[in-house]
Amino acid sequence: MNNKIEIPDLMIYAMALEIKNFDTVLHGVSSPLPVLAMSVARKTNAPDMAYISGAEGVDPEVDRIYPSSFDTRLNRNAVAYFGLHEAFDLAQRGELNVMFLGAAQIDRYGNTNLSVIGDIDRPKVQLPGGAASAFLMPITPKVVVWLSRHSNRVFVEKVDFVTGQGYNNRPEEYKKNELVVISNLGVMNFKNPERVMQIQSYHPGHTVNEIKEKTGFDLLVAPDVAETPVPGPEIIELINNIDPDGVRWTEFR
């Protein structure tokens, strides 16, 4: 095992590996990890991807990230501008291949909540809102949900509010679309007949049992479960160069 690989960097690499060459990929708001993952993917496994920034630049050369994922400096050397509404139109056409989304809660079917903790009419906590989740989750061929705090308060039996649709809340034609969950402990997917969450890989230093214990529902384990691939030094260097201030750590603190 490669020592001292930081969790954000492991997650970024795992997220980058979800992008295939020639994919069209979009990141949204509050997305330092997706911005870094897309930048890594373009330098490694997906050099010919179409990169659409939430800041609206196409194929930018990101040399630095900021507290806002819409910072216009993220559009450096972009080849074009493509508005978010145009990217959403692309999604309706089925031509947006990958999108990264966040969540405050997620359940075994992949339903996500970014709306409220408690009752919608009397919220205990008013969350920011799901942004594009309810629109993109079902219709996008691959959605990657990243979660920086894997615990049974986040991975819950039942989400307080279904903002983004898991497999039990999707029309039949959208059940084929892929959902991947990447947390600070491991990589989960739904590649089983029941379309429920299973562990695909555990990050170095973590175990299947630990992930199960920190999950509020019965988590399946993929038959070919393995350790999460570790990024090489050149990838760590790339991440450090783009994020010298450690913006990627914000959501882990």
Next chain:
Amino acid sequence: MKKALTSLEEAAKLVKDGNLVTTGGATFHRVPMEFVRELVRQGKKNLNLVDREPAMDFDLLIGAGCVAKIRAGMLAFEVLGLAPNFRKKSEAREIITKEGACQPIIAGFRAAAMGLPSLPVKGMLGSDLLDISEEIGGYKQVEDPFTGEKMIAVRAIEPDVTVIHVQKADEYGNVRIEGPVYEDVIKAKAAKTVVVTAEELIPNSEFRKMPEATTLPHFIVDAVVEAQKGAYPCSCFNYYNADYDHIKGYLKASAKDQFKEYLDKYVYRREN
């Protein structure tokens, strides 16, 4: 062409208490912050705010007591934190929150811009968001008359006032936006009244030299205001970056119950 140039004070008077208002830009970028501060100074009440991904502009108006109702896809300060006044007043039920979603809110604006009562979108089915009933930008499941595909029709969102901040405008309301446009053009076409604040006023002849660079023609725009640093502390592409330290200071002041002091210093600009 009619002259549209006016003062910030006069332009802000176009916003009436209870109006449906949207702002240009996205999160911390090219947001009409000086206009928003003027709305606070004029003591607007019961505003109904709608936008895809607003941030400090909406939170400031909420904190200053100008807002009755919010409809947004997401309202937060990105990785800097939750929107403090939005969270506080929404949890206390002092404002009504009706969460939307990005594409449906844009579809609502697009419908109004196209003169249509509604526009369908894909996705959305199966989300509890469909149960949040709402008149403006509300949802209804429909079937496409040709294919039978089930979609969600979004009711048109026609703002009483859309206000956008831009790089360049002339005295008639011709507008040039540099860099990302966001939904500013759609929002402007959707609104009953359009206010533009601009970093720079440039002569009409400049627009005529390069009409393809004109983002909005004059007849869409009702009022133009010269406002240098009009997006501050948000960014204005080609002019200045977002001042994240200022924005962090806003969050810190709100957390320490010093929001009134923030308003005094940066909105009312009172000397202590």
